[in-house]
Amino acid sequence: MYNRSLRGSKKPLLTEDGSMTLFSAEFNEPYHSDRDGALNESLQKHIYPAFQIKSKQKTLTILDICFGLGYNSFATLYYIKKENLSSKVHIISPEFDKGLIESLADFEYPKEFDFLKNIIAELSQNSYYQDEQFTIEILIGDAREVLPRLNRRFDIIYQDAFSPANNPLLWTREYFATLASLIKKDGVLTTYSIAASVRMALDESGFKLFIYKGKKIRESMIASPSMLQELKFIDMELKKERNPTARSMRDKEYL
Ligand SMILES: C[S@@+](CC[C@H](N)C(=O)[O-])C[C@H]1O[C@@H](n2cnc3c(N)ncnc32)[C@H](O)[C@@H]1O
Numbered sequence: 001m002y003n004r005s006l007r008g009s010k011k012p013l014l015t016e017d018g019s020m021t022l023f024s025a026e027f028n029e030p031y032h033s034d035r036d037g038a039l040n041e042s043l044q045k046h047i048y049p050a051f052q053i054k055s056k057q058k059t060l061t062i063l064d065i066c067f068g069l070g071y072n073s074f075a076t077l078y079y080i081k082k083e084n085l086s087s088k089v090h091i092i093s094p095e096f097d098k099g100l101i102e103s104l105a106d107f108e109y110p111k112e113f114d115f116l117k118n119i120i121a122e123l124s125q126n127s128y129y130q131d132e133q134f135t136i137e138i139l140i141g142d143a144r145e146v147l148p149r150l151n152r153r154f155d156i157i158y159q160d161a162f163s164p165a166n167n168p169l170l171w172t173r174e175y176f177a178t179l180a181s182l183i184k185k186d187g188v189l190t191t192y193s194i195a196a197s198v199r200m201a202l203d204e205s206g207f208k209l210f211i212y213k214g215k216k217i218r219e220s221m222i223a224s225p226s227m228l229q230e231l232k233f234i235d236m237e238l239k240k241e242r243n244p245t246a247r248s249m250r251d252k253e254y255l
Helices: 038-054 071-082 098-106 111-126 143-149 173-182 196-204 236-242
Strands: 010-014 020-024 059-065 088-095 128-130 134-140 154-159 183-191 208-212 220-224
Touching: 038 071, 038 154, 038 183, 038 220, 059 071, 059 143, 071 088, 071 111, 088 098, 088 143, 098 111, 098 134, 111 128, 111 134, 143 173, 154 173, 173 183, 173 196, 196 208, 196 220, 196 236
Parallel strands: 059 088, 059 154, 088 134, 154 183
Antiparallel strands: 010 020, 128 134, 183 220, 208 220
């Protein structure tokens, strides 16, 4: 499934909002949407939708799938600082590319992350950072092995894997069933994909689905085990009637 020999092969890519990302040869895909911009995409598709619902919570556990360049984790800290929130945050993030994590101290992040320099250096060295407000734990390994072993539940899950076409094992029905077992009853999952197969897999795993529309960016999705107020609900029964051939991806097709 994965091609380890290509894992180290990546090229820097400047995105539309001026922030840098990488292009992965292994997945034949950039880490972020070129058009949406790396920082902008992270804020608009993950941090704003999650914090629209969770900003008042005093403690937050966040599952960031997968760490990559860490934009979602770092943009979470950036947002909390900018909005002067006092939330205590524990982020857990699987990532199987150890070489990438070790290289992060040298990555050219946007100036918004300047205040995170020490944190990035420590994470790059130890895969771990902790202070009074923030804990970040990068779990080096395959997410499909790491996730079922986690014995805690999360308030927020950022589902930000490479696309279903290029990394199907992080979008199957069985995978989302694992996420369903890891999310709190009132937790929220954010994802950029609104593909029918992803909606089906989330629906079959007991998630309710909602459309999120950020500014000047394509629609993304929020999922939760609970009904969320003030968001546009996706009526999956109606979707299934209109598109009876839509189906979720299954592990057995890709293993
Ligand atoms: C789209 S990128 C993550 C984007 C991330 N939010 C960022 O800011 O860079 C996907 C990441 O998933 C990692 N990955 C892919 N499959 C994985 C797996 N099965 N287990 C752990 N990490 C995986 C890749 O190495 C890559 O770093």
